[in-house]
Structures are given as C-alpha cells and as structure tokens.
Amino acid sequence: MYRTKSGEEIFIIDGHTHNWNAAKDNIKNIHGQQFIDCFYGYHSVLSPKDQVWPKDKFDRYGPEQMYQDLFVDGPDDMAILQCTYLTDFYKDGFNTIEQNAVMKERAPERIILNGAFDPRDGEAGLDALEAMAEKYKIKGVKLYTAEWRGDSRGYKLTDPWAYRYLEKAQQLGIKNIHVHKGPTIIPLDRDAFDVADIDHVATDFQGLNFIVEHCGLPRLDDFCWIAVQETNVYGGLAVALPFIHARRDYFTNVISELLFWLGEDKLLFGSDYGIWTPRWLVEQFMAYELPDEVKQAKGVDLTLQAKKKILGLNAARLYDIDVDAQKQKIAGAREKVAA
Amino acid sequence: MTAALAEREAEVRRALDRVTDPELDEPVTDLRFIEALTIDPDDVVSIRFRLPTYWCAANFAFLMASDMRQEVGALPWVRAVNVTLGEHMYAEQINHGLANGLSFQAAFGSDASAELDELRRTFLVKAFQRRQEALLRHLLRLGHAPADMTLDALLALPLDEEGDRLRARYLDRRDICARPGEQLAFVDAHGDRLPELAPYLRTLERVAINAEFNGALCRGLLAARFGADGEPTLLDFARMPPRAA
Known part of the structure; x- marks a missing residue:
C-alpha cells in the first residue's frame, strides 16, 4: 500500500516479478552465466546507487527476501x-x-501466480498446460519468445503451434498473455525486436489480452502503432520505468508517447523484481509530474487517477480483482499470521 | 613506439571513427567497442572488439566487423585486416566468417535468411531521420522555415558551433534518402518534400526514443560488463545530451 501525502491509499499490483534461481550450482553452461550477468548489468546500471545489491544476493534472493x-x-x-x-x-x-x-504459499492473498508455455513442446506441452491450469488456477502466462530450446533460438506467436497453444489458453480461461519481446535471435538477419507477430495474434484472439512487457522497447514506434489498432494490447512498464531515475528526460518522452497512443487504461506497472525493487520505483513514479510543455505539446497528462490505474487498477481489471474485497483479505491474512 | 607506427595507428583509429553502430548511429570508437589494436611489421592490422552483452545481435556485430575491415583495408599501406569479436554467443561463427571473408549468410548458413544490405539500409534511414530531426529542431528554434529551404541556402546559413555540427552530421547522411540533384535541403525517408512539420517531427521523435533506449542501455551495460577496465564509467552512461524540448 502506498499512501499519498494527503493520506489517500493507492493499491499497488506489481505486474511483473520473479523468484529466480541463478545460483552457481544451478547454472548449466556459459549461457546461463551470461544471462544472469546481463540482468545484473541492467540492475546496476538503472538502480539508484544505494539500491544496488551484491551479485551473490542477486543470483538467488529467495522467497523471504522477496516478501x-x-x-x-x-x-x-x-x-x-x-x-x-x-x-x-x-x-x-x-x-x-x-x-x-x-x-x-507464503502469501496466497498477495501473489498472482502465472504460468508459461512453449509451443515447441508440441502435444505434450498442451497437456502440461492443462495440468498447470488445473493445479494452480492460473489466469495468465508469460511467454518468452526468445528462449533457446535445443537447436531452436526462439519462436514467433504466429507459428501454427503457437496458435494451438493460444486456443488452448483461451479454452482454459487463461486470458492474460504477457509477452516478453526479447531479442529474437533467429533469423539472425532480421531486426531483433520485431513486434509484428503481436499484431496478428491480437486480432485473431479477441478474447485474450496481450500485455507486451517493456512496451516493445526499443521498437516503441512499432509497438504504439500496433497497440493503438488493437483494443486488447497493453503495455507493461518494466524496464521503461527505471529510466525515471537515471534518465528522467528520456522517461518523459516514453511515458508521454505511451499515454498519447495507448492511454492510461492500457499501461501496467511492473518492477521486474529482482532486477529492480518496487519501493523506489513507486516513490519516484508518484512524485513524478509531466512537464507543462510536454502536456501541452502532446495533449496528455499523468494525473493521480492515471497513476492509480497504472499502479494497480488496470491489472486488477485484467485479473478480476475486487480491490476493496482484496484489501480485506490481505488484512485478514496478516492478522492470522500475527495470531 | 616509433613516430611512424604511432601515425599509422592514428590513421587506423580515424578509419574506425567512420564505422558506426548501426542502431546507435555513433562511432564504434566513441562507444569504446574497440578493445585492442595492433599493427605487425608486415602491415597487417589486427582489431579486437567487444560489445555490451554476450547477447548483442549477431547481425549488427557482423555489420560492424565488415565495416571495420572495409574502412581499415582501404588505407593504402594496409596489407590485411583481422577483426575478431570477443565474449559473444556467436563469436565462433562470426570470427570464422570474418577470417575467411564469408558473407553473413555463408557464415551462418540456414540460420540467416538473407544478406545484410536491407538491414544496413533500414538503420541508415533511421540515422538519417534522427540527424534530420536534431537539425530541424535547431533551425526552428532559430526562427527559420526549414521545409522550403534549399540545400544551397542551408549550406550558406551562418550557424554557431552546435548548429554547424548538426548540419555536418545531417549532410553526411542526406544522400541516403535525397535523390541525386535534389534542390531542397530536407526531404523525408522516401525522398519527397516534407509533410506538415509538427506531426512529421513527432514521428521522427519516436525513432530517436528507440535509439536512445538502446544507447543508454548499451553504455550502461558496457560499463557494468567491463567496468573493471576503468572505462567506460557510468559517466558515459549519463553523458547523453538531454533531448531538446
């Protein structure tokens, strides 16, 4: 819960978090080492200095630290x-x-557990998805189209098998598809961050919501163009938001473009924890104001109401969360622990 | 080092100054991608370069390496150029391809579906757009009407140091999009007269936003990855000029 100076409570849903294990004994090969090293690069570059963690803590922080x-x-x-x-x-x-x-298990009222699928797993993966949906009652999945799998260096959402998985997700009530557009490595000669496949699937699966993590950066122009045409495409602010500290002018450009093209109802806060921690992100975002000349030039504003939507209400809508009822449940769970 | 060798090394560096990262539109030398440079007694130049992450796009790495070979190989005294890339997921294929003068497709076989010319062109156009936007905004602030300005008028315009730099940078890329003999100083990416300026500039601005995202992260990641060298530092990350309003 974030409380404004005037005492108003802002309900925060952090739309993108991880509990990873990149401890030495879990790393399989150089790619695993380089992957976590790259994450640590992001962490140390965009975090305020006093928020930078030692590397071994970053490799594996565990559920208690996360809580x-x-x-x-x-x-x-x-x-x-x-x-x-x-x-x-x-x-x-x-x-x-x-x-x-x-x-x-540690925080049942606070955690929204999402699943994942990979269309390259074929028929067996479809069954696994069904089992996952049944066991964990998931309403969302995160897809990582750039993931390496054997000789494959990634996939596109428009691949025929991806369509079968999306159909299955729709049947199972998994309606929120978070897509991380990382550098898709194959084919090697294509622009590495192509977001065009989102356009196709968003049109073909009107019953699903597509949350594009990192707002398609660094292809913001392509992403905005797609998002403005498709009513079911959202932007996740993970990675874009930390620029608020290190490069505020740049953040102003990004958020004003997103507000202009997508609007305040289509953006979701995400810390990308453990790459960044939510406290400083939310504090800086709440303190942030769009400069007047930008408001005028682009005809957008980032009001308190807009901030509330981005920080929690939009995600609550996508995940069918009744905010007032949820506050009660969280308070109840806390009392139970205290007792 | 003898004076002659020092001069040759300086020549190689100047040649490398002309090689840009296609995405960032900045010289590989300024970005500190060049890790080592040697010239042996047989006038063979060896260049070792590095990138901010192990995952940086292979196509861009290959483009930059090819451009380095070409620029340095064009120096009259150079007999051969060896370019190698360190610590990269595709270092082996890229270095093998470079050492044997292979094309990108030959180096990567079926993983690459076409050659790099189209990609090179795409990013040269983006560079053109960014440089044009910077100059257009500068001229607008000074009260000029750049849409109707001829090339001759632009060349004759007295500008301060910053304006002069922006003009030179733009003119260096103008031929990417302007037709031969074009009289207008400014044309769009298709070579046509500029449309209404305000919305056009907004479009160009988004091109710049993307490039800045990459630029800021690249510098930062390079510092995080190779910070032990003492360079570059986080200052490099912070040094990007604030965008003009």
Missing part, C-alpha cells in the same frame, strides 16, 4: 509472479512455476 522487498519494505499489495523456464541454461530452470508456488 520483504515487495510487501514489507516495498509498497506492493499484490504481485504477479511470472515464470521464465530457460531449462537449456539452468539445471532446474531459472524461474519455474514450482519455484514460484513457494511464494504463493
């Missing part, structure tokens, strides 16, 4: 916990649903 950083020291009321399997890089996977389920 502390999100819900005790941090302002999150709830967090969407995403999976990233990367089983070609990490022995037991980087961030699997089993690992994340520990967090869900």
Whole structure:
C-alpha cells in the first residue's frame, strides 16, 4: 500500500516479478552465466546507487527476501509472479512455476501466480498446460519468445503451434498473455525486436489480452502503432520505468508517447523484481509530474487517477480483482499470521 | 613506439571513427567497442572488439566487423585486416566468417535468411531521420522555415558551433534518402518534400526514443560488463545530451 501525502491509499499490483534461481550450482553452461550477468548489468546500471545489491544476493534472493522487498519494505499489495523456464541454461530452470508456488504459499492473498508455455513442446506441452491450469488456477502466462530450446533460438506467436497453444489458453480461461519481446535471435538477419507477430495474434484472439512487457522497447514506434489498432494490447512498464531515475528526460518522452497512443487504461506497472525493487520505483513514479510543455505539446497528462490505474487498477481489471474485497483479505491474512 | 607506427595507428583509429553502430548511429570508437589494436611489421592490422552483452545481435556485430575491415583495408599501406569479436554467443561463427571473408549468410548458413544490405539500409534511414530531426529542431528554434529551404541556402546559413555540427552530421547522411540533384535541403525517408512539420517531427521523435533506449542501455551495460577496465564509467552512461524540448 502506498499512501499519498494527503493520506489517500493507492493499491499497488506489481505486474511483473520473479523468484529466480541463478545460483552457481544451478547454472548449466556459459549461457546461463551470461544471462544472469546481463540482468545484473541492467540492475546496476538503472538502480539508484544505494539500491544496488551484491551479485551473490542477486543470483538467488529467495522467497523471504522477496516478501520483504515487495510487501514489507516495498509498497506492493499484490504481485504477479511470472515464470521464465530457460531449462537449456539452468539445471532446474531459472524461474519455474514450482519455484514460484513457494511464494504463493507464503502469501496466497498477495501473489498472482502465472504460468508459461512453449509451443515447441508440441502435444505434450498442451497437456502440461492443462495440468498447470488445473493445479494452480492460473489466469495468465508469460511467454518468452526468445528462449533457446535445443537447436531452436526462439519462436514467433504466429507459428501454427503457437496458435494451438493460444486456443488452448483461451479454452482454459487463461486470458492474460504477457509477452516478453526479447531479442529474437533467429533469423539472425532480421531486426531483433520485431513486434509484428503481436499484431496478428491480437486480432485473431479477441478474447485474450496481450500485455507486451517493456512496451516493445526499443521498437516503441512499432509497438504504439500496433497497440493503438488493437483494443486488447497493453503495455507493461518494466524496464521503461527505471529510466525515471537515471534518465528522467528520456522517461518523459516514453511515458508521454505511451499515454498519447495507448492511454492510461492500457499501461501496467511492473518492477521486474529482482532486477529492480518496487519501493523506489513507486516513490519516484508518484512524485513524478509531466512537464507543462510536454502536456501541452502532446495533449496528455499523468494525473493521480492515471497513476492509480497504472499502479494497480488496470491489472486488477485484467485479473478480476475486487480491490476493496482484496484489501480485506490481505488484512485478514496478516492478522492470522500475527495470531 | 616509433613516430611512424604511432601515425599509422592514428590513421587506423580515424578509419574506425567512420564505422558506426548501426542502431546507435555513433562511432564504434566513441562507444569504446574497440578493445585492442595492433599493427605487425608486415602491415597487417589486427582489431579486437567487444560489445555490451554476450547477447548483442549477431547481425549488427557482423555489420560492424565488415565495416571495420572495409574502412581499415582501404588505407593504402594496409596489407590485411583481422577483426575478431570477443565474449559473444556467436563469436565462433562470426570470427570464422570474418577470417575467411564469408558473407553473413555463408557464415551462418540456414540460420540467416538473407544478406545484410536491407538491414544496413533500414538503420541508415533511421540515422538519417534522427540527424534530420536534431537539425530541424535547431533551425526552428532559430526562427527559420526549414521545409522550403534549399540545400544551397542551408549550406550558406551562418550557424554557431552546435548548429554547424548538426548540419555536418545531417549532410553526411542526406544522400541516403535525397535523390541525386535534389534542390531542397530536407526531404523525408522516401525522398519527397516534407509533410506538415509538427506531426512529421513527432514521428521522427519516436525513432530517436528507440535509439536512445538502446544507447543508454548499451553504455550502461558496457560499463557494468567491463567496468573493471576503468572505462567506460557510468559517466558515459549519463553523458547523453538531454533531448531538446
């Protein structure tokens, strides 16, 4: 819970968090090492200096630290916990649903547990998705189209098997598809961050919501163009938001473009924890004002109401969360722990 | 080092100054991608370069390496150029391809579906747009009407140091999009007269936003990855000029 100076409570749903394991004994090969090293690069570059962690803590922080950083020291009321399997890089996977389920048990009223699928798993993967939906009652999945799998260096959402998985997700009531557009490596000569496949699937699956993590950066122009045409495409602010500290002018450009093209109802806050912690992100975002000349030039504003939507209400809508009822449940769970 | 060798090394560096990262539109030298440079007694130049992450796009790496070979190989005294890339997921294929003078497709086989010319062109156009936007905004602030300005008028315009730099940078890329003999100083990416300026500039601005995202992250990641060298520092990350309002 974040409280404004005037005492108003802002309900925060952190739309993008991880509980990963990149400890040395879980790393399979150089790719796994380089993957976490790259994440640590992002962390150390965009975090305020006093928020930078030692590397061994970053490799594996564990559920207690996570609970502390999100819900005790941090302002999150709830967090969407995403999976990233990367089983070609990490022995037991980087961030699997089993690992994340520990967090869900730790804080059942606060954690929204999301699943994952990979269309390259074929028929067996469809069954696994069904089992996952049944066991964990998931309403969302995170897809990592750039994941390596054997000789494959990634897939597109428009692949025929991806369509079968999306159809299955729709049947199972998994309606929120978070897509991380990382550098898709194959074919090697294409622009590495192509977001065009989102356009196709968003048109073909009107019953699904597509949350494009990192707003398609660095292809913001393409992403905005797609998002403005498709009513079911949302932008996740993970990675874009930390620029608020290190490069405020740049953040102003990004957020004003997103407000202009997508609008305040289509943007979701996400810390990308443990790459960044939510406390400083939310504090800086709440303190942030769009400069007057930008408001005038672009005809957009970032009002308190807009901030509330971005920080929680939009995600609550996508995940069918009744905010007032949820506050009661969270308070109830806290009392139970105290007793 | 003898004076002659030092001069040759300086020549190689100047040649490398002309090689840009296609995405960032900045010289590989300024970005500190060049890790080592040697010239052996047989006038063979060896260049080792690095990128901000192990995952940086292979196509861009290959483009930059090819451009380095071409620019340095064009120096009259150079007998051969070896370019190698360190610590990259495709270092082996890229280095093998470079050492044997292979095309991108030959180096990567079926993983690459076409050659790099189209990609090179795409990013040269983006560079053209960014440089044009910077100059257009500068001229507008000074009260000029750039849409109707001829090339001759632009060339004759007295500008301060910053304006002069922006003009030179733009003119260096103008031929990417302007037709031969074009009289207008400014044309769009298709070579046509500029449309209404305000919305046009907004479009160009989004091109710049993307490039800045990459630029800021690249510098930062390079610092995080190779910070132990003492360079570049986080100052490099912060040094990007604030965007003009």
